[in-house]
Amino acid sequence: MWKESDFRKLVAVFTILIAECIYLASSEVKITDLKVPKYLQKEEDKSVILDCDYEFSKDEDVEIKWYYNDDKNLIYQWIPQRSKPQAVGAFRGVIDPTYKVSNDANKEYRAILLKQITPALSGNYTCKISGIFHEDVETKKMIIYEPAESFSILYIEQSKTIVCEAHGLSHEPKMVLSAVYLTGSNDTLPSFEEDEYIIENSQDYEYNITAIYKVSDTALSDSVKFECILSLPDTDYEVRKSYIVYSGASSYNFVPVLLALSTLGSLFLSAN
Numbered sequence: 217m218w219k220e221s222d223f224r225k226l227v228a229v230f231t232i233l234i235a236e237c238i239y240l241a242s243s244e245v246k247i248t249d250l251k252v253p254k255y256l257q258k259e260e261d262k263s264v265i266l267d268c269d270y271e272f273s274k275d276e277d278v279e280i281k282w283y284y285n286d287d288k289n290l291i292y293q294w295i296p297q298r299s300k301p302q303a304v305g306a307f308r309g310v311i312d313p314t315y316k317v318s319n320d321a322n323k324e325y326r327a328i329l330l331k332q333i334t335p336a337l338s339g340n341y342t343c344k345i346s347g348i349f350h351e352d353v354e355t356k357k358m359i360i361y362e363p364a365e366s367f368s369i370l371y372i373e374q375s376k377t378i379v380c381e382a383h384g385l386s387h388e389p390k391m392v393l394s395a396v397y398l399t400g401s402n403d404t405l406p407s408f409e410e411d412e413y414i415i416e417n418s419q420d421y422e423y424n425i426t427a428i429y430k431v432s433d434t435a436l437s438d439s440v441k442f443e444c445i446l447s448l449p450d451t452d453y454e455v456r457k458s459y460i461v462y463s464g465a466s467s468y469n470f471v472p473v474l475l476a477l478s479t480l481g482s483l484f485l486s487a488n
Contacts, residue, residue, distance in 0.1 A: 245272040245347040252341050252356035255451040257363070258333060258386070267317055267327040268343035268354070276347045280326050283342040294325045301325040310337070333360045335386035335421040361448050362386035362421070369444045369457040376436070377411065378459065380427045380444035388415060390447050391427040398439040398460065431461075439463045 251267040272278050282292040284307065291307035294300075303311035310330055317327035330337060342355040365384030372379060380391055391413070412428040427444070439462045447454040 244350045245345045247352045247354045250354045255359040264330050270345045279346045281344045285339045296322045335360050369459045376431045378429045383424045385423040386421045389425050392445045395442045
């Protein structure tokens with residue numbers, strides 16, 4: 217038989233449990249905007265800001281941590297209004313811990329400023345916001361690249377091959393060869409066979425690539441413009457070099473020919 221006092225105790229217990237559930241729900245922390253550039257080209261003395269905005273209950277303590285590539289590689293941490301921001305480990309000289317992204321005392325040091333970007337800083341960056349009962353984690357990838365130090369295209373008439381080469385790229389590149397007839401012919405250009413495709417990684421963040429394509433005699437029955445397209449996947453980096461093979465004549469790379477004509481013209485004018 218239930219007594220009235222027992223019933224009141226039971227109601228009190230349920231009331232406390234409901235109140236705790238409401239509190240836990242209202243104290244949830246949440247990342248609202250993680251800003252990490254997808255790609256950047258390395259430039260002298262260029263810095264970058266990675267920002268991690270969040271929402272949380274004002275009466276809850278939070279901790280902000282940044283990781284590089286995995287959750288064991290902590291690079292930055294800060295507890296609002298309790299401790300100073302700290303750059304950690306190998307990033308101690310890379311991150312500026314005095315950088316403030318906001319005037320809100322609970323968010324002012326949430327972002328990290330990488331003082332000088334290099335390809336070695338490419339990777340996954342993770343922001344982790346932790347409260348007493350909840351946490352939120354989000355990761356984004358950033359690529360910092362350097363363009364090719366050299367890039368060339370060459371036609372070797374004896375072996376009927378097109379050679380595309382690039383040196384000194386910071387990440388593994390991709391090379392594609394395209395070709396079109398220059399005479400307005402609607403004929404489909406015969407396919408060319410990829411003979412060699414070599415990517416060398418001589419040291420960290422230094423790649424060289426060589427692509428060699430065999431061209432059939434049928435393909436050269438008319439004048440053809442070959443174009444080598446060099447790119448770095450997952451970035452906006454893409455450059456092109458062209459070479460024209462004229463039917464029944466010697467082969468010329470149109471860029472050097474134009475430069476030579478320009479130089480001869482300048483010499484002629486200066487002589488007069």
